[in-house]
Amino acid sequence: QKEVEQNSGPLSVPEGAIASLNCTYSDRGSQSFFWYRQYSGKSPELIMSIYSNGDKEDGRFTAQLNKASQYVSLLIRDSQPSDSATYLCAVLNAGKSTFGDGTTLTVKP
Amino acid sequence: GAGVSQSPSNKVTEKGKDVELRCDPISGHTALYWYRQSLGQGLEFLIYFQGNSAPDKSGLPSDRFSAERTGGSVSTLTIQRTQQEDSAVYLCASSLSAGGETQYFGPGTRLLVL
Numbered sequence: 001q002k003e004v005e006q007n008s009g010p011l012s013v014p015e016g017a018i019a020s021l022n023c024t025y026s027d028r029g030s031q032s033f034f035w036y037r038q039y040s041g042k043s044p045e046l047i048m049s050i051y052s053n054g055d056k057e058d059g060r061f062t063a064q065l066n067k068a069s070q071y072v073s074l075l076i077r078d079s080q081p082s083d084s085a086t087y088l089c090a091v092l093n094a095g096k097s098t099f100g101d102g103t104t105l106t107v108k109p
Numbered sequence: 110g111a112g113v114s115q116s117p118s119n120k121v122t123e124k125g126k127d128v129e130l131r132c133d134p135i136s137g138h139t140a141l142y143w144y145r146q147s148l149g150q151g152l153e154f155l156i157y158f159q160g161n162s163a164p165d166k167s168g169l170p171s172d173r174f175s176a177e178r179t180g181g182s183v184s185t186l187t188i189q190r191t192q193q194e195d196s197a198v199y200l201c202a203s204s205l206s207a208g209g210e211t212q213y214f215g216p217g218t219r220l221l222v223l
Contacts, residue, residue, distance in 0.1 A: 031209055043214035043215065044200075045214070046211050046212070094165075095165060096157065097142060097152075099153075
């Protein structure tokens with residue numbers, strides 16, 4: 001079992017729709033949770049960070065964390081073609097970061 | 110302000126040679142991370158530094174890999190006796206501390222071992 005698992009892709013949604021990305025993790029001691037976006041051939045860039053249970057909203061993006069279920073998700077509302085990228089879930093515990101393999105999202109115009 | 114920089118951007122080497130990859134973090138960032146990303150794969154954690162010390166070296170794939178950081182700033186990842194399976198993008202990131210702050214990534218070094 002991988003330490004961080006993301007829903008298998010690729011994920012394709014039409015422009016304007018909601019994209020839902022999911023991630024589960026195995027280490028209950030994990031303290032910090034991140035979603036990064038990575039365009040092809042580029043480095044990851046931070047989309048959202050979340051540290052406590054519940055929802056955190058930033059513009060079109062909402063991160064949700066449920067530590068009891070060891071689950072973190074990212075919702076992208078009003079998806080745009082420019083959101084097409086690979087989304088990486090990252091979990092941090094005591095300095096060590098573990099990334100999932102990523103989910104590739106395609107938003108079709 | 111300057112972001113994380115890495116050099117070289119690309120490196121082609123022959124199997125068995127040693128390579129050194131350099132990372133220059135954002136000024137003031139005390140934590141520095143090294144990752145490896147193979148084609149189409151996620152990021153594989155290699156090592157992180159808090160200041161000059163590396164509390165967790167468990168991610169280094171073999172004893173051919175080593176890393177050091179001096180002066181709380183620049184870090185070097187060294188791969189000895191390179192193998193073809195070492196071919197990947199090596200990414201460096203830095204953050205204010207290792208306590209959960211955002212990591213900012215450099216552009217990566219693309220290593221190809223022939």
